[in-house]
Structure formats: C-alpha cells, structure tokens
Amino acid sequence: MGLTTVTAKQLEVQRIVDVLSRGVAQHRLRPGTRLIEAQIVDTLQANRNHVQVALQRLAMQRIVTIEPNRGAIIAQPSAREAREVFAARRAIERAIVESISAQTLHEQRERIAQHMANERQATTSSDRRLIVRELSEFHLLLAQLSGNAVMAEILDNLMVRSSLIVALYQRNDVPACASNEHQQILDALSAGDQALAVQVLMAHLDELENQLALDEPTAPEVNLREALAGL
Ligand SMILES: [Zn+2]
Structure with a gap:
C-alpha cells in the first residue's frame, strides 16, 4: 500500500x-x-x-x-437546525465580507462580472435549478474572494445545508436571493465601504430566513374528545 x-x-x-x-x-x-x-x-x-x-x-x-x-x-434539518445554520451563515459571511478588499474586487473584476452575467441570465430563465445554483454560487464566490480557504470550506457546507432548508421550508417558489442585493454588496465593496456591504448582506440573509416557514406549528394537536363531542 x-x-x-x-x-x-x-x-x-x-x-x-x-x-x-x-x-x-x-x-x-x-x-x-x-x-x-x-x-x-x-x-x-x-x-x-x-x-x-x-x-x-x-x-x-x-x-x-x-x-x-x-x-x-x-438529511431533513429541523426548524431549529435551520435557524442555527442561518445564524452561522451570518457570522461566517460577515467575516468573509469584512476580509474582501476593494483591491481584490478590482483584481478579480472579470471573474465577478462573468458571475453576475451568469446570474442575471439564469434569473431570466425558467430553469429553477439553474437559478438556485447561480444565486448560491454568489455567496461561494465571496468566500473564494476572501482568500480564506477555511471559511470557504465552512460556507460550502452551510450552503449545501441551506439548500435542504430551502427545499423543506421555503414558503413560495420565488427564487431565494435577489440579484440586485448581490450587486449592492459588490458596489459597497468596490467603494471600500465594508460596513455598508456587511449591512446589505445581513439584511439579505434576514430576508432569506424570513422567506422560510420556520415558526408555523407542525400538525396541530387534535383533541380527540373535543373533536368527537357533539357529533
Ligand atoms: Zn444571495
């Protein structure tokens, strides 16, 4: 061997x-x-x-x-695990965005432009799988731009788990991410305003979590006595 x-x-x-x-x-x-x-x-x-x-x-x-x-x-993540995955995403994606400099953005501008073009093209198509892939690809791209391989690896895992969460809890069929928010994050980073980039990203992640039906009670308890009374 x-x-x-x-x-x-x-x-x-x-x-x-x-x-x-x-x-x-x-x-x-x-x-x-x-x-x-x-x-x-x-x-x-x-x-x-x-x-x-x-x-x-x-x-x-x-x-x-x-x-x-x-x-x-x-896996079928519970509502509790879903909330924890989103909390972890907020922590890790904040750190990722905080470590992307305006200079990196400038150096990688072609790659970023290519991604944004793919993302826009996907969102105008009716291929839901393609839309989902391109939109989550943006978050992974940010991780790669941070240059921190450990954070990128952690986010990879969180993004796959997010897909399971979206598949289980998404309220409607609307694609999860809004492409214009992605652009706003990039614009803030290009301008060297990391605080604004973080702010937009946090609002973006809050919105994604709010699209999930995590608080709805699972099958309501039925009181058999009450249900049968008076029938
Ligand atoms: Zn997004």
Whole structure:
C-alpha cells in the first residue's frame, strides 16, 4: 500500500461526496430521499466501500442521515437546525465580507462580472435549478474572494445545508436571493465601504430566513374528545 493508493481512494471518496453534495445543492436530491447504496455504486461507477465512506463523511457534515436498519437518507434539518445554520451563515459571511478588499474586487473584476452575467441570465430563465445554483454560487464566490480557504470550506457546507432548508421550508417558489442585493454588496465593496456591504448582506440573509416557514406549528394537536363531542 503506497501513498498513491491512499490518495486515489481519498480522491474517489471526495468525488462521490462532491456529486451527492451537488445533487443536494441543485435540488435534485430532496430531503428524505433514500440513498440506496447499490444504485449509487451503479450510477457513479464506484466501489461499494468508497460509497460507504462517502456516505459516512456526508453524515458527519449533516447532509446525510444514517438510520439504523434503514440505511442512508438525505438529511431533513429541523426548524431549529435551520435557524442555527442561518445564524452561522451570518457570522461566517460577515467575516468573509469584512476580509474582501476593494483591491481584490478590482483584481478579480472579470471573474465577478462573468458571475453576475451568469446570474442575471439564469434569473431570466425558467430553469429553477439553474437559478438556485447561480444565486448560491454568489455567496461561494465571496468566500473564494476572501482568500480564506477555511471559511470557504465552512460556507460550502452551510450552503449545501441551506439548500435542504430551502427545499423543506421555503414558503413560495420565488427564487431565494435577489440579484440586485448581490450587486449592492459588490458596489459597497468596490467603494471600500465594508460596513455598508456587511449591512446589505445581513439584511439579505434576514430576508432569506424570513422567506422560510420556520415558526408555523407542525400538525396541530387534535383533541380527540373535543373533536368527537357533539357529533
Ligand atoms: Zn444571495
């Protein structure tokens, strides 16, 4: 067993993790979907052992839930977890925006312009998956611009979990992010006004969270006696 063997296995596990994460991020794999091992092995042309390791890794990232005797399913975050994910996003995205300088924005202007063009094009299409992908891509782009790989990695995980949350709790079918708010964040950063960028971003994240039905009571308690009385 040389080093290359280990690396090949790690790369293969990472490939499976990436494919499944992307499936969740693009709303192809919905919360509660059963992940049948044999089907993943087949579809991804992967080794069974690698698939198991990938599913365990995704379980540690809270993207998959492994249930005894039932196997793996795509996670179904609770309303409480949803609020905690948004609180974590506010903390991490604030730090990300605070570490992007006007100079970085200038140096990366072509890449940013390309993204904003893709985002605008997506929002005029009717392809909901494409819209969802491009809009969340903006938040990941900010993380990359921050140059902090650890924060980018944390946000990657939070964005995949946000996709699950949106799939479960979004009140309506309106795309989650408004593209003009993204532009306002960039404009503030270009002007070197990080405080304003943070302010717009925080309002943006509040709005995203407000679009979720997290406070609605789950199935109301029915009092059987009362319900049957007088019938
Ligand atoms: Zn957004």
